[in-house]
Structures are given as structure tokens and as C-alpha cells.
Amino acid sequence: MMEQTEEIRGEKSETRDWEVVSREDRRTVGIPFVDNPRMTCRNIDVYYGDEQAIQDVSVDIGNNEVLSMIGPSGCGKSTFLRCLNRMNDTIDICRITGEICLDGMDIYGGEIDVVPLRAQIGMVFQKPNPFPKSIYDNVAYGPKIHGLAANKTDLDEIVETSLKKAGLWKEIKDRMDQPGTGLSGGQQQRLCIARAIAVSPEVILMDEPCSALDPIATAHVEDLISELRKQYSIVIVTHSMQQAARVSQRTAYFHLGDLIEVGETERVFTNPRHQLTEDYITGRFG
Amino acid sequence: MNNKTPDSSRQLIQKKLARRYRTEKWFRRLGAMAVLISIAFLGILLVTIVGKGSSAFQQTFVKLDIHFDAEVLDVKNLSRANYPGLVKSNLRSLFPEVKGRRDKKKLYNLVSNGAAFQLQDMVMGDTSIIGRTKSVWVPASDDVDLFFKGKISRDVVESNRRIKDIQLKWIDRLQTENRIEKRLNTTFFTAGDSRDPELAGIRGALSGTILTLIVTLALSFPIGVATAVYLEEFAPKNKWTDIIEVNINNLAAVPSIVFGLLGLAVYINFFGLPRSVPLVGGLVLTLMTLPTIIISGRAALKAVPPSIREAALGIGASRMQMVMHHVLPLAMPGMLTGTIIGMAQALGETAPLLTIGMVAFIVDIPGSFIDPATVMPVQIYLWADSPERAFVEKTSAAIMILLLFLISMNAVAVFLRKKFEKSW
Amino acid sequence: MKRKLAAIAAAAIFAVSAGSANAARDYVSVVGSSTVYPFATVVAEQFGKTTKFKTPKIESTGSGGGMKLFCSGIGIQHPDMTNSSRRIKKSEFDQCQANGVQDVVEVKIGYDGIVLANSKKTAPFQLTRKDIFLALAKDVPDPSGAEKLIPNPYKTWHDVNPSLPDTKIEVLGPPPTSGTRDAFVELAMEGGGKNFPWIKAMKKVDKKRYKAICHTVREDGAYIEAGENDNLIVQKLEANPNAVGIFGFSFLDQNSDFIQGSFIDGVEPTFEEIADGKYPVSRPLYFYVKKSHVDIIPGMEGFLEEFSSEKAWGEEGYLTDRGLIPMPDAERKQMHDDVKQLRPLEM
Numbered sequence A: 001m002m003e004q005t006e007e008i009r010g011e012k013s014e015t016r017d018w019e020v021v022s023r024e025d026r027r028t029v030g031i032p033f034v035d036n037p038r039m040t041c042r043n044i045d046v047y048y049g050d051e052q053a054i055q056d057v058s059v060d061i062g063n064n065e066v067l068s069m070i071g072p073s074g075c076g077k078s079t080f081l082r083c084l085n086r087m088n089d090t091i092d093i094c095r096i097t098g099e100i101c102l103d104g105m106d107i108y109g110g111e112i113d114v115v116p117l118r119a120q121i122g123m124v125f126q127k128p129n130p131f132p133k134s135i136y137d138n139v140a141y142g143p144k145i146h147g148l149a150a151n152k153t154d155l156d157e158i159v160e161t162s163l164k165k166a167g168l169w170k171e172i173k174d175r176m177d178q179p180g181t182g183l184s185g186g187q188q189q190r191l192c193i194a195r196a197i198a199v200s201p202e203v204i205l206m207d208e209p210c211s212a213l214d215p216i217a218t219a220h221v222e223d224l225i226s227e228l229r230k231q232y233s234i235v236i237v238t239h240s241m242q243q244a245a246r247v248s249q250r251t252a253y254f255h256l257g258d259l260i261e262v263g264e265t266e267r268v269f270t271n272p273r274h275q276l277t278e279d280y281i282t283g284r285f286g
Numbered sequence B: 001m002n003n004k005t006p007d008s009s010r011q012l013i014q015k016k017l018a019r020r021y022r023t024e025k026w027f028r029r030l031g032a033m034a035v036l037i038s039i040a041f042l043g044i045l046l047v048t049i050v051g052k053g054s055s056a057f058q059q060t061f062v063k064l065d066i067h068f069d070a071e072v073l074d075v076k077n078l079s080r081a082n083y084p085g086l087v088k089s090n091l092r093s094l095f096p097e098v099k100g101r102r103d104k105k106k107l108y109n110l111v112s113n114g115a116a117f118q119l120q121d122m123v124m125g126d127t128s129i130i131g132r133t134k135s136v137w138v139p140a141s142d143d144v145d146l147f148f149k150g151k152i153s154r155d156v157v158e159s160n161r162r163i164k165d166i167q168l169k170w171i172d173r174l175q176t177e178n179r180i181e182k183r184l185n186t187t188f189f190t191a192g193d194s195r196d197p198e199l200a201g202i203r204g205a206l207s208g209t210i211l212t213l214i215v216t217l218a219l220s221f222p223i224g225v226a227t228a229v230y231l232e233e234f235a236p237k238n239k240w241t242d243i244i245e246v247n248i249n250n251l252a253a254v255p256s257i258v259f260g261l262l263g264l265a266v267y268i269n270f271f272g273l274p275r276s277v278p279l280v281g282g283l284v285l286t287l288m289t290l291p292t293i294i295i296s297g298r299a300a301l302k303a304v305p306p307s308i309r310e311a312a313l314g315i316g317a318s319r320m321q322m323v324m325h326h327v328l329p330l331a332m333p334g335m336l337t338g339t340i341i342g343m344a345q346a347l348g349e350t351a352p353l354l355t356i357g358m359v360a361f362i363v364d365i366p367g368s369f370i371d372p373a374t375v376m377p378v379q380i381y382l383w384a385d386s387p388e389r390a391f392v393e394k395t396s397a398a399i400m401i402l403l404l405f406l407i408s409m410n411a412v413a414v415f416l417r418k419k420f421e422k423s424w
Numbered sequence C: 001m002k003r004k005l006a007a008i009a010a011a012a013i014f015a016v017s018a019g020s021a022n023a024a025r026d027y028v029s030v031v032g033s034s035t036v037y038p039f040a041t042v043v044a045e046q047f048g049k050t051t052k053f054k055t056p057k058i059e060s061t062g063s064g065g066g067m068k069l070f071c072s073g074i075g076i077q078h079p080d081m082t083n084s085s086r087r088i089k090k091s092e093f094d095q096c097q098a099n100g101v102q103d104v105v106e107v108k109i110g111y112d113g114i115v116l117a118n119s120k121k122t123a124p125f126q127l128t129r130k131d132i133f134l135a136l137a138k139d140v141p142d143p144s145g146a147e148k149l150i151p152n153p154y155k156t157w158h159d160v161n162p163s164l165p166d167t168k169i170e171v172l173g174p175p176p177t178s179g180t181r182d183a184f185v186e187l188a189m190e191g192g193g194k195n196f197p198w199i200k201a202m203k204k205v206d207k208k209r210y211k212a213i214c215h216t217v218r219e220d221g222a223y224i225e226a227g228e229n230d231n232l233i234v235q236k237l238e239a240n241p242n243a244v245g246i247f248g249f250s251f252l253d254q255n256s257d258f259i260q261g262s263f264i265d266g267v268e269p270t271f272e273e274i275a276d277g278k279y280p281v282s283r284p285l286y287f288y289v290k291k292s293h294v295d296i297i298p299g300m301e302g303f304l305e306e307f308s309s310e311k312a313w314g315e316e317g318y319l320t321d322r323g324l325i326p327m328p329d330a331e332r333k334q335m336h337d338d339v340k341q342l343r344p345l346e347m
Ligand SMILES: Nc1ncnc2c1ncn2[C@@H]1O[C@H](COP(=O)(O)OP(=O)(O)OP(=O)(O)O)[C@@H](O)[C@H]1O
Pocket: A048, A053, A071, A072, A073, A074, A075, A076, A077, A078, A079, A080, A091
């Protein structure tokens, strides 16, 4: 791990031919916008009560791309992610200003119903949170409430493909009626991923999906992400820069509520243009 | 802190360790002592109640050879016939030597007033009996019953004894003729209240309790759960909901008599519902149990981890679906516990029932929600307050039935809770 | 949704029951005194078991509470009769009139003796009402003879009256909410207070103070409020031979093997002495009837007839078995006639 970071830094230091933005400047560097975006976020501010957690963040999420968000703990990654499917609505003291659009539609607009929106923009949480129900019911719940399956065979098929995609099928296919809470931490997280993709969302938000997984399961999930990218847009929060490098096309670096730098993953890791980004990926911060 | 060497830290830890274990040991001892004391008190309670009350399940009966005299029993007017006369003439024929009004009265007092009612029921049930002679076991009077159960001693001076010497002689003779014996007291389980201890039963109060609790449960559980869910999951958090919350918490501590007064004012005086009926009793007890159910329900809802809510919302469940499918099932065991505590409270209440007229002498067994009725704790209270000493054992027996009722209610709750817990 | 359903269900239950249950009441509804309760219930049971009518419902609400319910109006939602261990007060009677309860029939059913009893393990007390007053009043006349009150200094019965035993004054009695207590302070304590001429004279001048002197029971532990439950007092007397208990005669009657009544003014509380009117601490018991209900409520006439029959309240009646002290023959006959004709009370 350390070695790889060293390598990136070594490469960059030789070839630097631009001026690095100073630590005090909190404007976003890099190109936050893409052509033909799936989601657009403009001037997002988020407050928890009087505390501001996100300041003036603007960024796009493209079609069929994985955007990874990195940054030190407490910098607002989860907060920002949760704005994207209006999960923050459930927190009373949380207030959001700015504009977030999905396919050009303002998701905070008056005519938008959060219930179908959240089916469209699925989410996998930082901590695995399966329902205290059977494995089958965990995955089948979403399709059931949204009426995605015409009959039982349909539903069985959805459950099976979702579990297969999440790489869990082989392990649990014989004990579908056992409680989901009885699985190991990593299995639970994959179950949650299966649950999220069972409703075929168009955008998937993942908050550190691999933090509880072993390297094998992590590899599995990463494969899944690459697979899912063919159909969906994915936003992933991660603390592992290797993971960000492996799965994402673009990377956004957050620092104390500011979006500091965003750009092609490779470029951000090899040639960070902001001093803070550089500090972070070289391990001088956090 | 940081300048401590590992060695000195270890010493400090060791030093403190002994004290930490000591406090733990003391805490455990205190806990065990508390448990022991409660068990001892429970034991004393049970022993005294069972000791006093178990004899109530038996009753002394006297065998009479009744001649159902067609002269006395006019088929056209059976309900007005002189049934006590039948009993009396039979007693006289058993002891022909008894003369004089006073002695005869003592003789008649050997058997219960219920004997006449029993004969009446027999004749009304089967008129073909008229004209024949039949042996009938009729209940003995309460004093004879107490004597037979050893609660009145022969050794006391006659003037101080409720069974007189002459009566003792008669009883002894009945015993040698095998005409008197203790039997299972089925009346206690089948009859309503009576002022004659030997005829009094718990059935009326039991039915009243069941009817009242059905009303209470049917109203307080859904309303309580719905209120808890609304307040916890849907209501905006503002001044008004704060006020409501404070009020609900206060209501839980209001003396129960207040609910009785409220029930009197609202249900009886305003809505014009009848007095002394299980419906009104249930409504009043609903008012009383609701705060308990709401508070415990909200606590149970709060205890459901937020991650479950987020999981449900995250895949697009509506709030209602989140609550109904995930939160409520998880909170249900806690809510059931609260409900059972509330119902157990309701089961033991007498004070709020006083003002709505359920502290009453009611002989007929209630069959519907609008028949006059009383409940078990009221029955216990009324019996405990009766001058006749034979009611002492009935009181304890009624307490035993009440405890059994409570235990079975709790058993059902435990069963339901297990069931709910299993399903996830 | 669920809430709405519950609300609708509740409303429906209201409507149905309010409609059907009160449309007709087929049983007599009686409220009132807990002292009369043991007697009224026996009559009710007898009546219910020997006739085709339902057993009357007897609530034990206390005399005052019963009057309030009784006088709250005419109609089947209001009780038909109320029992009372004292006479109806003028204020209550006026309340009745104001609420449309015009014709109230007063029926005296007999007497109840209030006894001071102790365990048979010791000798019976020979008390006078003056002794009782001095032993139990909060403030008593100065023993020096001056016309002023001092806080009750007496610790033992011997202090009160040298002829009494040298045991601590320990009296178990009912709380102020009880009718028995009312009657006790009025008959026994006031009767004793009157023995002091200057207190007696006060009745005309300052009735309030007179009552306060005679009716206030000491609170220094000599008088122990033992609750409304007379059985409890009886049990405590068994356990504590030095204590004296105050309760109704029927409890003495039922427990004569353990306890004995104290002589008061030389009279023993026996059935005969109370019936003769010789025993000083006895009170009449009543019930009151709404005349206008008699024709409406099924069984009411029969119940009144049963109550006032010789086999119930007569000298040999079943109520006397329960400890009711019957009225003299003439008074009984008079009362029976009053019931028959439903002669309304005038005040
Ligand atoms: N519910 C909340 N109420 C108040 N403040 C909150 C809440 N959730 C987060 N915050 C604050 O918002 C800021 C950003 O938190 P957030 O959870 O987004 O951090 P993060 O970048 O996801 O950190 P991590 O990498 O540790 O998960 C933090 O300062 C945190 O204290």
C-alpha cells in the first residue's frame, strides 16, 4: 500500500510543470463537469443545525462512470452522498441548499416524490444493515414493494440474479430462509448490495462498501462495481486510494466540507494540482 | 499520564483492581439479597393466601331425603311454592325431638338458604320429580361449614361460639349417619356474588373482568400503538408535540380515581352510557392504560436501530411501509410488554371503578358489555369487607383466582412475544 | 387509518349501547351507604332468587355519594333508591327538588349499634361517654376545673377515669370518610362532651366551636385510623389485647368468640339492649326511594315489599340474623304503611 503511494508521488514530483494551488485556497480545482451528465449538483451547501458541513460543492456524475469520493474522516463525504438520494431528509436538523438534478430534473423540486426517487438512486450504507428477516426476504423486499415482479418465479429470479451479481449466491443459496442478520459482516454487506441492485436502480451510491470486507470479498465487490458500471452510474466513498484507483474513472477529494479537487482518477492520483490533495494522497494528512 | 512507565502503570492497575472487584462483589451480594427478600415476601404472601383460601374450594354438604310433596308444590305456581318449607319439614323429621321456636330456628340454620333455591331449581327443571322422595345434598350454612373445616372450635365457651352445643349434637348425629361431608365447592366457580358465603361464587366477577379487559384491550392496544407510532414516526417535532408528550407522561402518574371521575363525567353523564357496565369500565381503564402503552410503545420504537429505517427508506419504502414492515415488528415485543403491564394494572384496579358504579353487589352473571358487572379486585374488596367470617376464605380464594388470571395473562404475553421475536 | 377505525368502532359502541341499554332498565338500581349495604344486598338476593325479576344492583358508594347520585335527576340512568346511615340533609333534599326528584319516600329500616370492643383475653371495659370523650378528643377541658381546653394529656385509661385499667389508650377506628366515624363522634363523643356544662352551653352561642371541640379526634397516635375495613380492626384486636376497636354491631355479632363489646353508660351492646334503645351509641338506618320510578322499573315494588316485610326486617327476620337491630313493632308497622303508600317526605 505504502509502496504504491510512494510510486505515485515519485512519478509526479519529477514531471510537475504547473503551479500547485496553495492550501488556503478552497476553490475546486480540476473539471467537475462532464458532457452528457447523469446527475448534476450545483452550489450545494449542507447544514446540520447551525454547523455547515458542505460548502458550495458543484460536481457532475456521468453516465456509466464510477465517481469515487475520498478525503479525511469527517470531511463530509457521507453527507454529500446522502444528499444525492435525499437520505438527509430523514435527519430533522439537516438543511440543504443548491440544486441537484437527475436527468435534468431537480430532485429537490416540489413535484418529486422521494419514494420512487430512492428506488431510482439506490444506496449501500457504511455499516451493513440487513433487515432482521430471511435472506430471501431481504432481497425480495424492494421488488415486492415496487411491484417489480409479476409472480413468484419472477421474484425468485430477481433475487437469484441480484445475489449472483453481489457474489453471494454460492455461499447462501441453500439457506435462503435463514435470517440475514446471521451472516458474517462481509456477507451482510454483499447482501445489502444485492438488496440495493434488486430494484434495478439507475444510480448506486455506496458509502465505504468494503470497509468490513476481507481482500477476497473486496475484490469481489470491486468486480461487481466494474460490472455494474456498464448499466449504472456509481458514486463510491472509500478510504482506500487503491480501491479508488482500481474502480473509478473520476475521483473527488473533499476537505472539511469543501470539494478541493476533482478529475480523472489517474490524473488526480498522479498529478494532484492542489496542495491539500497532494498532502492527503502522499500521506501527509489524515 | 504519558510519563508513566509500563511497570508503574501495571502497579496502579493492580492496586485499583482489588477495589474494582470488591465493589462488584458487593453489588452482586446486594442484588442477590434483594432477590431473596422479594422471593421471601412472595413466598409469605402465597403461603398465607393459599393457607387461608384453599379451604374455600371445599364446601360442607348435608344429605336430606326430600319428599317433593305435591301438596306444597302446586304445578301451576311452582315459582311461588314454599321451598324453604320443604327443607324445614325434612329437618324436623330428621330430628323429631326438637321443639320450641328457638331450637327450631337453630336447626334450620344448619343448612344454607341455598338449599331452598336448589330444590326450586330441581323442581323447575324436572316437574316429574313431584310426588317422589329423593336424597339431595344441600350446602350447609356458613357457620356449620366453618365448624366442619375446623375454624370454629368446640372448646370455646358456648356463649362465645356461633355453633351452639345443641347444634353440635345434631352435627355429630348427622356425621354418624353419614349425612354430612365436605365436597368440592363447584358453586364457587359457577355462581355470582351472594351474601351467603356458602353460595357466593367468583364467576360473575370473572366474567365482568374478562368483558372489561376485552374492551380495554380492544381500545387501548390499537389506539396506544397508533398514537405511539404517530408521535414517534410521523408527528413533527415542535412545541405542540412536546406539550402532548409531557401530558402523556403526566397522565401515567395521575391517581387512577381521577380517570374514574373523568369516565363518570364523559361516558355516563355526557354520553349517557349506563352505570356499572363493563363497557364503561373498559373505557375508563383504557384511559388509564393508554399512557403506559404509549410510553412503552415509544420507547420500543426508539430502540429500533436507525440503520433499519435507513435501509428501508434507502430502497424506496414509504414511511408507512418502513414503519409497518420493519419498525413495528421489531418494536412489537416491547409494545406487548407495555400492554401487558398496562392490562395487569387495569386488572387490579378498583378505585376508578367506584365512581362509575362497578363497586356493587351483582348476583346475575354478566353476559354482555352492557350488563351490570363487577370485577375481581372489587369482589375481593367487597368480600373482605363483609361481616360474615366465612368470607375470609372466599377472599383469599378469589385472590388466588386473580393471581392465576394474571399469570395466564402474562403467559399469553410471553408466548406472543416469543412468536414475534422468532419471526425475525 | 387504524386510529380512525378504532375511533369509529368506539363511536359505534357508544351509539349502540347508549341506545339499547338505557332504553329500558329491567333491574332496580340502588346506591348508598356501606353500612346499609350488607342488609340491602341480602334483601336483593332474596328478592332476585325468589321472583322472576332480576336481582337489584346495590352499589356501595357511601351515604353522601349515594345521595348525590340519587338526587342528580329522574330517569333510568339515575338510581332508584339510595341507602343511608343518616337522615337526608336539608341541603340534599333541596338538591333533589332542584333536579326534579320531587317525591322522595323515606324508609327507616332499623338500627345499627356502634360498639367499642376489645379482645376477650382481657376484661370488658366499663365506659361512660364522658370517658370516651376524654380519652379520644383532641382537646379536653382542663382537669383543674377551669373552663378552658388543653391538649389531651391522657395516656392511659386510668388517667381518664381511676376506675378503668392502667393500660395505654389505643383505639382503632374508622377514618373521617366513614359513616361509622360520623355517627361515633356525634353519638359517643358529643354525648360525652355535653357532660361539661360550659361546653354544652356553647352549643347555643358558638355552634361551630362546640362541634369542633366534640367532634375532633386526637391525632397523637392514641386513635389509630384503621381504614374502612371493619374486619381488619377485628383482626388487630385479636392480636393486641390492649387495643379497643370501633365498628358496627354486626361485626361484633359475627365475631363474638374473639371479642366483646364495652359497656357504655352501664349498658352492654347486645341485640336486645340496642333494640330497646337503651344502648346510647346507636343510629337509625334508612333508604330513600324515588316515587316516580316505582311504576317504571320492573320489580321495584316487589323489592320494596320484600324489604319492608316482617320476614326481612321483623324481629325474627333474616336481616336481624345479619345484625340489623329491628325497630319497635309500632314503628315497623308505620314504616311498612309508608312504603305501601309511598308517602313522600316533606322537609
Ligand atoms: N446527523 C448529524 N448531525 C450533526 N452533524 C453531523 C451529522 N452527520 C454528520 N455530521 C457532521 O458533518 C460532518 C461530516 O460528516 P460525514 O459523516 O459526512 O463525514 P465523512 O466524510 O463521511 O467521514 P467518515 O470518513 O469518517 O465516514 C462531520 O463534522 C460530522 O460531525
